[in-house]
Amino acid sequence: MSKITFILNGKTVSVEGNPGVRLLDVLRNEFKLTGIKEGCGEGECGACAVLLDHKIVNSCSVVLANVDGHEITTIEGLKETSRYQVIRDSFGHAGAVQCGFCTPGMVIATESLLYDNPTPTEEDIKIGMSGNLCRCTGYQSIIEAVKKASEDGDGLW
Amino acid sequence: MVEQIIVKSVEEALSRLSERKYIIYAGGTDLIVQNRTVSEAPIPFKNPVLYCANLKELKYVKEGDDYLYIGAMTTLSELLTYESVPKLLKEAIEQMASPAIRNIATLAGNLGNASPAGDSLVPLYTLNALIKCQSVKASRLIPIQDFFVGLKKTALTDSEMITEIIIPKNRFKSTMYRKVGTRKADALSKVSFAGAYSIVHDKICDFRISIGAVNVTVVRRFDIEAKLIGKTIEQAQKMKNQIISLYLSSIKPINDQRSNIEYRTQVTKNLISAFMDTLD
Numbered sequence: 001m002s003k004i005t006f007i008l009n010g011k012t013v014s015v016e017g018n019p020g021v022r023l024l025d026v027l028r029n030e031f032k033l034t035g036i037k038e039g040c041g042e043g044e045c046g047a048c049a050v051l052l053d054h055k056i057v058n059s060c061s062v063v064l065a066n067v068d069g070h071e072i073t074t075i076e077g078l079k080e081t082s083r084y085q086v087i088r089d090s091f092g093h094a095g096a097v098q099c100g101f102c103t104p105g106m107v108i109a110t111e112s113l114l115y116d117n118p119t120p121t122e123e124d125i126k127i128g129m130s131g132n133l134c135r136c137t138g139y140q141s142i143i144e145a146v147k148k149a150s151e152d153g154d155g156l157w
Numbered sequence: 158m159v160e161q162i163i164v165k166s167v168e169e170a171l172s173r174l175s176e177r178k179y180i181i182y183a184g185g186t187d188l189i190v191q192n193r194t195v196s197e198a199p200i201p202f203k204n205p206v207l208y209c210a211n212l213k214e215l216k217y218v219k220e221g222d223d224y225l226y227i228g229a230m231t232t233l234s235e236l237l238t239y240e241s242v243p244k245l246l247k248e249a250i251e252q253m254a255s256p257a258i259r260n261i262a263t264l265a266g267n268l269g270n271a272s273p274a275g276d277s278l279v280p281l282y283t284l285n286a287l288i289k290c291q292s293v294k295a296s297r298l299i300p301i302q303d304f305f306v307g308l309k310k311t312a313l314t315d316s317e318m319i320t321e322i323i324i325p326k327n328r329f330k331s332t333m334y335r336k337v338g339t340r341k342a343d344a345l346s347k348v349s350f351a352g353a354y355s356i357v358h359d360k361i362c363d364f365r366i367s368i369g370a371v372n373v374t375v376v377r378r379f380d381i382e383a384k385l386i387g388k389t390i391e392q393a394q395k396m397k398n399q400i401i402s403l404y405l406s407s408i409k410p411i412n413d414q415r416s417n418i419e420y421r422t423q424v425t426k427n428l429i430s431a432f433m434d435t436l437d
Contacts, residue, residue, distance in 0.1 A: 042190045055260040065208040130342035131255020
């Protein structure tokens, strides 16, 4: 048993228990943050993406132990920011959402990319989104959405 | 449930390792996939675990006069931000997995996992990297080709952990890294390749090739490389077929879900040939 303390969506939280559980399960089951999805379960699809210290990670591939002392932001936490509004609108405008299963992960990947590089080239966008799979859109509209978010969100990142 | 400890210092980690065998857990992106069972279940590790990812004292890149020193818990993404990290290694890291994995995965983890398809291993062989293995009592610097002793087997003892990766500063005329996989991101290599050479007074003075995923460990043959030292580019080009067949005799590719013997052999040939064509 261990006590793991971290910042979750801006609030300090503690979890007592097995440190060898997946961050994904803790977020969904303990904190009822169901915006993140489990897709492949082995770090290849990005549906479970969250931000760890403002960088994208797959919550299915992170154990709770490694989160100790860090800051986690999920799609629910990101939703409170003005940057999220820009990403949401640009995804809507570009038609980058169909079934929606990958979308929370795609939005997290967009935030992680733009936080690191507010003016990405198309190649930067492709690399930034390379760990996130979408079975509906064919990706072009997602790339356009990220481009538009970068333009419309000028100064936010 | 096995004992699981979040260690607070390297000193604590080493002292615990002196008492019993532990799984040393860094980023864990391979360990979690290898040990998981079903969704929502805690990972059923078979041995006690030391969680080491948050050891700040092992997160660094330091530059000395002749060597570059990389702390074992430095993530792959962090390595990409240092100018001093060699281009050959950066090219390999940029093609490893995805940003989300690179943000937590480490070089030491890739070494400890000891997969013959570990992508960072291939440039580290070519760069003559040294692996620092530390125990409570002593530390050993092991040349990378001696660190891997068999399929998924390393020279690391149960009481040791990798604390640092040391890379000699090399000035090559040119280097070449290639990864052949099925998808651009998140692919495991069918074959990977890291070559480097230098030329002085129109003669080859340094020539190195490392090939991954074609044998139980990365293939690096100092004896074949030596045949090209002192040769002009023209002489080297004439020896190309001989060199390729020497390498082919030292690879032992397998058929698996990612590729097959014929493909891996042909790609190995092509990559050596392409690298030798870059001699200039």
